[in-house]
Amino acid sequence: MTNDHLIHTLKNGLIVSCQAPVDSPLYEPTIIAAMAQAAVNNGAVGVRIDTPTHIRAVRERVQVPIIGLWKQVIPKYDVYITPQFHHAVAVAVAGADIIAIDATTRHRPGGETVAEIISHIHQELDKPVIADVDTIEAAKAAAGAGADIVATTLYGYTPKTNNDSPPSWELLTQMLEELKIPVICEGGISSPQMARHALNLGAYAVVVGTAITGIDLQVKNYQRIMQNGE
Known part of the structure; x- marks a missing residue:
């Protein structure tokens, strides 16, 4: 399957993020x-999986595209989704079809730029790249750097956006208007109706995680509201 065909299999579909604390x-x-x-x-139509160990386990069970990433906490750096090329290598070797990276404008460990890590993934791993971004500026920069897909994943989770709660329909709309590559809506989608709205706006696909697989967070939220009346 070519990379273009691989990406096309995601069109208008639901991608489920299967992760846990x-x-x-x-x-x-x-x-x-x-x-x-x-x-x-x-x-x-696809799944989003963190860590090589989990990717290998999932690869044995499913044939749909795996969007792979590896969250790494590196002292003095806020970038944590597949922050360096060697993390992308491990994700690819484990069986991921598409590599997700943090493509915000924050300072990166190891001195690699977003453009450099995307280029390495393309040239050395022959994998498409999903650029997880937080702002329209980061989205445009990632597209210019060669990302195959951009996603709204990090909106609400960076210093520039941490006063806002996802999803951002405004950011999604801006990205759809200004970019010529597929745009995926991820973050804050908590109902089928919201997912449908994202597609109606023009999102290429929708990623849902916590609302489907986030048992820990869901139960905590129920308990907090039931006990505190929030």
């Missing part, structure tokens, strides 16, 4: 893989 019993690779298979069995 490190301290959760759901963090077991077999459980993440079961989540992914359940999502695919019910129509998900």
Whole structure:
């Protein structure tokens, strides 16, 4: 399958992010893989998976595209989604079809620019790149740097946007108007109706995580509201 065909298989579909906190019993690779298979069995066109270990487990269970990433906490740096090329290599070797990277304008570890890491992924791994961004400026820069897809993933999670809550329909609309590559809506989608709205606006596909697979956060939210009346 060519990279263009691979990306096309995601069009107008639901991508389920199957992740769990490190301290959760759901963090077991077999459980993440079961989540992914359940999502695919019910129509998900792709899955988004963190860590090489989980990607390998999921690869054994599903045939749909895996968007792979590796979250890394590196002292003195805020960039954490596949921050360096060697992380992308590990993700690709584990079985990911598409590599997600942090493509915000924040300072990156190792001195690699967004353009350099995208170029390395294309040339050395032959994998498409999803650029996770927070602003229209970062989105345009990522597209200019060669990203195959941009996603609204980091809106609300960076210093420039942490006073805002996802999803940002405004950012999604700006990206759709100003970019010529596929735009994926990710972050804050908590109902099928919201996912449909994103597609109606023109999103290429929609990623949903917490609302489907985030048992830990969902239960915490229920408990907080039920106990505190928020």
